[in-house]
Amino acid sequence: MSARENFVEERAAVPPLNDERRRFQRIRLQVPLFIRGKDAHGEQFVELAKTLDISALGAFITSPRALVINGFVTLTIPAPSITSSGLVPAHMAPIQAKVKRQQEAGDAHLVGVEFLKPIG
Numbered sequence: 001m002s003a004r005e006n007f008v009e010e011r012a013a014v015p016p017l018n019d020e021r022r023r024f025q026r027i028r029l030q031v032p033l034f035i036r037g038k039d040a041h042g043e044q045f046v047e048l049a050k051t052l053d054i055s056a057l058g059a060f061i062t063s064p065r066a067l068v069i070n071g072f073v074t075l076t077i078p079a080p081s082i083t084s085s086g087l088v089p090a091h092m093a094p095i096q097a098k099v100k101r102q103q104e105a106g107d108a109h110l111v112g113v114e115f116l117k118p119i120g
Helices: 001-015
Strands: 031-040 045-056 058-063 072-077 095-105 108-117
Touching: 031 058, 058 095
Parallel strands: none
Antiparallel strands: 031 045, 031 072, 045 058, 058 108, 072 095, 095 108
């Protein structure tokens, strides 16, 4: 094996520095959903939000409200219309999640949530 081939093989065995060591791959996918819970002021709410990316264990979503870190929310994906092809189930159970992080982005809040049970 040449020195160049050896170098390439060694580089391939070393994980990249920006590796976040995620257990499941994130998929960049925008899905509308309803988020329900208590906001940072202790008020119960239900708001329309959307995912920015999602994995089997969590999601990164936009929320119109500030949430409580380590608080719990319920995510519900709206049922598809009656005219849908039948490829998507007519009902998906609500997803329970824990708020892990958030940051402000203009009038929205970018929120990282961890699902209490993996989806998929």
